[in-house]
Amino acid sequence: MPKKKQSIVIIGAGNVATHLATAFKAANYTILQVYSRTEKNAIALAKKVNATYTNNIKHLSKDADMYIVALTDDAARMIVKKINVENKILLHTSGSLPMDMLNTSALNIGVIYPLQTLSKGKKVDVSTIPFCIEANNTKTLATLKQLTNAISKNVSVIDTKQRLALHVAAVFACNFTNHFYAIASDILKQHKINFKLIQPLIAETAEKIKYASPAEMQTGPAIRGDKKTIEAHLNFLKNEKYKTLYKIISKSIVAK
Amino acid sequence: MPKKKQSIVIIGAGNVATHLATAFKAANYTILQVYSRTEKNAIALAKKVNATYTNNIKHLSKDADMYIVALTDDAARMIVKKINVENKILLHTSGSLPMDMLNTSALNIGVIYPLQTLSKGKKVDVSTIPFCIEANNTKTLATLKQLTNAISKNVSVIDTKQRLALHVAAVFACNFTNHFYAIASDILKQHKINFKLIQPLIAETAEKIKYASPAEMQTGPAIRGDKKTIEAHLNFLKNEKYKTLYKIISKSIVAK
Numbered sequence: 001m002p003k004k005k006q007s008i009v010i011i012g013a014g015n016v017a018t019h020l021a022t023a024f025k026a027a028n029y030t031i032l033q034v035y036s037r038t039e040k041n042a043i044a045l046a047k048k049v050n051a052t053y054t055n056n057i058k059h060l061s062k063d064a065d066m067y068i069v070a071l072t073d074d075a076a077r078m079i080v081k082k083i084n085v086e087n088k089i090l091l092h093t094s095g096s097l098p099m100d101m102l103n104t105s106a107l108n109i110g111v112i113y114p115l116q117t118l119s120k121g122k123k124v125d126v127s128t129i130p131f132c133i134e135a136n137n138t139k140t141l142a143t144l145k146q147l148t149n150a151i152s153k154n155v156s157v158i159d160t161k162q163r164l165a166l167h168v169a170a171v172f173a174c175n176f177t178n179h180f181y182a183i184a185s186d187i188l189k190q191h192k193i194n195f196k197l198i199q200p201l202i203a204e205t206a207e208k209i210k211y212a213s214p215a216e217m218q219t220g221p222a223i224r225g226d227k228k229t230i231e232a233h234l235n236f237l238k239n240e241k242y243k244t245l246y247k248i249i250s251k252s253i254v255a256k
Numbered sequence: 257m258p259k260k261k262q263s264i265v266i267i268g269a270g271n272v273a274t275h276l277a278t279a280f281k282a283a284n285y286t287i288l289q290v291y292s293r294t295e296k297n298a299i300a301l302a303k304k305v306n307a308t309y310t311n312n313i314k315h316l317s318k319d320a321d322m323y324i325v326a327l328t329d330d331a332a333r334m335i336v337k338k339i340n341v342e343n344k345i346l347l348h349t350s351g352s353l354p355m356d357m358l359n360t361s362a363l364n365i366g367v368i369y370p371l372q373t374l375s376k377g378k379k380v381d382v383s384t385i386p387f388c389i390e391a392n393n394t395k396t397l398a399t400l401k402q403l404t405n406a407i408s409k410n411v412s413v414i415d416t417k418q419r420l421a422l423h424v425a426a427v428f429a430c431n432f433t434n435h436f437y438a439i440a441s442d443i444l445k446q447h448k449i450n451f452k453l454i455q456p457l458i459a460e461t462a463e464k465i466k467y468a469s470p471a472e473m474q475t476g477p478a479i480r481g482d483k484k485t486i487e488a489h490l491n492f493l494k495n496e497k498y499k500t501l502y503k504i505i506s507k508s509i510v511a512k
Binding site for chain 2: 072073074077096115116117118119121122124128129130132154156158161162164165166167168169170171172173174175176177178179180181182183184185187188190191192193195197198199200201202203204205206207208209210211212213214215217218219220221222223224226228229232233236237241242244245246248249252253255256
């Protein structure tokens with residue numbers, strides 16, 4: 001008879017918590033309970049995954065095999081001081097927090113970090129999300145492998161320092177990149193041009209780096225040393241903040 | 257009987273020239289001649305599209321209906337001083353150069369600007385490239401519509417100022433974005449992590465903005481005001497240039 005799948009308590013009801021709870025439920029794990037400080041959010045997620053809920057951290061169920069803290073880093077730091085799951089498994093999902101911060105709350109600790117940008121209301125295929133996992137002992141690591149393999153085809157064992165490197169890299173490759181999409185969108189709006197017009201460019205830029213390193217794929221006036229175009233662009237940009245960013249990034253491209 | 261398709265001289269043999277010449281040839285246009293200052297490049301492209309070639313601008317054929325300058329902006333500025341195509345159509349393909357810079361070389365002028373990042377050796381489906389077109393008279397504009405519609409499903413009439421706005425936006429959304437991919441790749445390399453691990457994140461970041469504006473899709477520590485994570489990232493980054501960029505862009509995200 002196959003071993004019964006572990007039962008899970010989800011601590012959090014935001015984007016990551018929702019995506020994970022839904023995926024684990026679909027993979028036949030039991031979601032025992034959902035905790036959120038905001039009762040409304042706890043209820044909404046609990047309903048989705050057929051779990052009980054609480055908004056009082058003292059009422060956390062004692063009966064689960066695993067406790068997954070899927071909160072912002074600040075909230076996670078606070079919550080782990082308030083819980084004690086003893087010999088159960090306690091996990092967090094953060095890119096930046098060290099695994100060790102869970103030490104005081106549990107014997108068996110680990111991390112399952114989904115390396116993806118998750119927004120509510122934007123569907124994402126969880127099976128394509130890279131999961132970076134870490135644990136403080138081999139038995140727990142084996143459990144985490146099984147857990148993450150049940151929902152994703154892309155699981156890597158990554159230690160705390162590497163995970164931080166990944167998180168910083170992700171800030172450049174995702175958050176900063178998205179900010180530049182927002183600036184581009186703003187510039188186009190000012191000139192009554194539909195943002196859709198540059199979407200194929202954005203898609204191709206993201207696609208190209210599958211075939212060669214980004215450094216090899218660099219195009220544009222800065223890498224060509226095309227000073228006249230850079231000058232024309234700077235003259236065009238009236239927003240001083242955009243002008244400053246344009247100068248700094250162009251300089252950085254030339255330096256690289 | 258359908259009107260015979262125009263014959264074209266391609267001035268240039270780089271990425272844009274190669275992609276355009278190949279696409280027009282496939283759409284049954286006649287590529288009469290290829291010019292490149294570098295004979296080797298002229299020969300290579302001419303061979304591909306069954307055209308004659310020259311590396312002497314004085315030997316430009318007089319017999320074509322259209323002359324397409326697909327060079328870097330600097331080279332384009334130089335070359336238009338050296339040619340005179342009289343009542344034929346003269347085009348350039350630049351995002352930044354005004355249409356009027358062709359005034360001195362021809363009566364019928366225009367622009368066909370392919371809004372895409374083109375690298376040699378990376379195939380791209382030309383039919384998906386947005387073409388921004390402009391002309392100095394309605395007859396020429398009609399010809400350019402027909403010309404670009406023959407190779408692309410995405411043609412827009414865009415004036416010189418809007419085109420410059422698009423080009424600046426493209427620098428942010430493509431060139432700067434790619435530079436951040438390169439920085440991410442560098443950070444990962446230093447920590448012996450395969451760049452492939454963040455490729456799903458890059459793909460999803462580019463995908464998301466089809467469903468909501470980039471400003472709405474912004475994620476990460478800066479938009480959350482997560483100072484501790486920002487601090488952890490800055491402590492982690494040893495490269496002073498990356499540290500400076502991280503600070504400036506985070507500030508820009510918060511300000512927005």
